[in-house]
Amino acid sequence: MIAINTLGYAILSVIGRKPCTGYELVNYLDPIWPAKHSQIYPLLTKLEDKGLLVHEFVEQMGRPNKKIFSITEKGKEALANWMVKTPSDPVNRDEFLIKVYSSWVADEEKSIKLIHDRMAKLEESVTRLSDKIKIIEETQELETNSKNFGRYLLFHRKFRLVQEEKAWCQWVLNLLKNKKINIPLLSMTFAGKLLQYGIGTEGRFLCFILG
Secondary structure (H helix, E strand, C coil): CCCCCHHHHHHHHHHHHCCECHHHHHHHHCCCCCCCHHHHHHHHHHHHHCCCEEEEEECCCCCCCEEEEEECHHHHHHHHHHHCCCCCCCCCCCHHHHHHHCHHHCCHHHHHHHHHHHHHHHHHHHHHHHHHHHHHHHHCCCCCCCCCHHHHHHHHHHHHHHHHHHHHHHHHHHHHHHCCCCCCHHHHHHHHHHHCCCCCHHHHHHHHHHC
């Protein structure tokens, strides 16, 4: 088994769909595994040394020459073997979430601005993703075994997640503006049932979820 990190497999997947330069990889990787040029170029060299990628040197008039990378049969085999394995638990790091968690140190006006700024960025994402989805639907083959199908699915997933976060942001704004939290009936019923059990295991769990 060839040792490759997750970014390496992301690179194999993207280049397997369409040969490209290291510069282009940054944009193509963004929907699945964002990375910087400083991370990508050393890994391209390593993957090529392992025989998983090859490159074609292209000379250009008036512009810098470039390398176009493509996947090898050995690279496809490594990607296929990795693809069927159970994925690791996802890691989600977002500075915005820390700021929301820390909102108790700021006044409500600043918290409201934080949410409004987030919603503005989300709206930009909705527009960008809508455009990308439309282009794929109008110009690409979308059979379930085509190379564009997985990319299409991920754009739709991101679009739905952004829409869901927009709805959550609106819910937060309503709470901040009303200055009152109405606990849903379902949550109160659930909490009441747990309290019937006193301070046993369920009681400790209640303290955990409310704390």
